[in-house]
Amino acid sequence: MQAIPVSVETHLAGGLPSLSIVGMPETAVRESKDRVRAAILNSGFDFPARRITVNLAPADLPKHGGRFDLPIALGVLAASGQINPDCLSGIEFIGELALGGELRAVPGALPSAIAAQQLDHALVVPSANRQEAGLAEKCRIHAYASLLALCNDLISTEPLDCVTTTCAQLNSHESAVLDLADVRGQHQARRALEVVAAGAHNLLLVGPPGTGKSMLASRLPGILPPLSLEQALETASIASISRGGLDITKWRQRPYRAPHHTASGVALVGGGSQPKPGEVSLAHNGILFLDELPEFPRHVLDVLREPLENGEITISRAGNQADFPARIQMVAAMNPCLCGYYGDTREACRCAPEQIARYQSRISGPLLDRVDVQIAVQRVEYAQLRSDAAPGECSADVRERVMQANQIQQQRAGKSNAHLSAKEVEEFCELGEAQHEWIAQALDKLNLSARAIHRTLKVARTVADLAGATNIGEAHLREAMSYRSTLREQYRPR
Ligand SMILES: Nc1ncnc2c1ncn2[C@@H]1O[C@H](COP(=O)(O)OP(=O)(O)OP(=O)(O)O)[C@@H](O)[C@H]1O
Ligand SMILES: [Mg+2]
Ligand SMILES: [Zn+2]
Structure with a gap:
């Protein structure tokens, strides 16, 4: 996530013509010498017939990828007197070279631009990275299609042309999202969706097949408050260094990642010999829908415990360790049992109590403890599904209330309720004596953990915010507590 400045030093010496690169280059960087040689020759420059040593500093940092091609080529040109070294000062360069001298896009252009801006340097990127780098609005970005075009500008006395992509220009790509109006009935589930949207809480939808669980979950993005600029840049930086790269048209939208349960552990949580972010990190500041x-494999679900608690994921692989941000809102859907119909109003469940218990125990207690809102999604009656029945409330109206409630939270604590620390919960979720007593009673029934209590208080705070109430009342507590009892009470195998 952090782009570390690398100095490229070039030395020409007598001896047999050769080019060696030192400073922990990995394969793609070692191969750079062949691309650089061809690109320099094909751009009409001379490739010096000397013994060339290129040093990438700091020496103990492994260097990956093709991004060093351009600075290495410029180093060779400067060392052999074909361009003036002075014109390179105050500018950072990244880019992969094609054999013909064209510049190819590289991953990580956005983090590089942010780092260059912190150094107060300009940044030269390949044309294909122009928009992405331009998201770092305060950085001076220059984009070029080829080594030759860049060198022509460096040699001329004119200052380089600056790219002026502003974030605002790229803002308008709100894609059409699914609307809540399509969901009939399901008043409780819709309410739960509104609560989690307002406070960024985690959600679990439990119910028989075909009742609209996946449908409801896919409509959550449409009612969430917008990303702040800072959040959008964080999320875009992660996408920028990922395998799939950044989709520039979607950078302002909250991420919504829905990995399939057959996806590999590395794809979900991240990893690889050169650690890359996984779905959990790509969903940073947004939704991870399971x-x-x-x-899902048990080991994958258990890895989720860390990001759900502290908003970060640590990936350790033989000698390499990387931390990626992963402040996610987890939304999950499941059937209550293997056949799917346990607790259904019509269809009888064919599972034995032990089978139901075994099925539900695939989700570990610690994970379930982190799911603040658990809701049963029951069968809707045909009268509500008929095409002439009234449609549900539309997303735009729900979003209005969500944004209002979230604004209260931002003003109070600078964050959504779900992200309040234990200390902040004490400060902002104050209760009266009657409420303390009520909680004590409810706890006897549900045996909640300390974490679950804190989390329930945060949900109650959100419910109160939705109601515009300054203090948490008993009704708010009752609603928050009811979201904890779905699997513990309603769907308990018996
Ligand atoms: N409440 C509803 N209102 C309108 N249509 C619905 C509703 N519930 C289900 N449907 C219809 O049924 C289809 C299947 O719903 P969905 O995929 O959300 O079910 P599900 O609860 O996720 O089932 P499963 O447990 O099998 O995954 C929807 O695409 C929609 O056409
Ligand atoms: Mg489904
Ligand atoms: Zn069953």
């Missing part, structure tokens, strides 16, 4: 939750 449909058919019990089908």
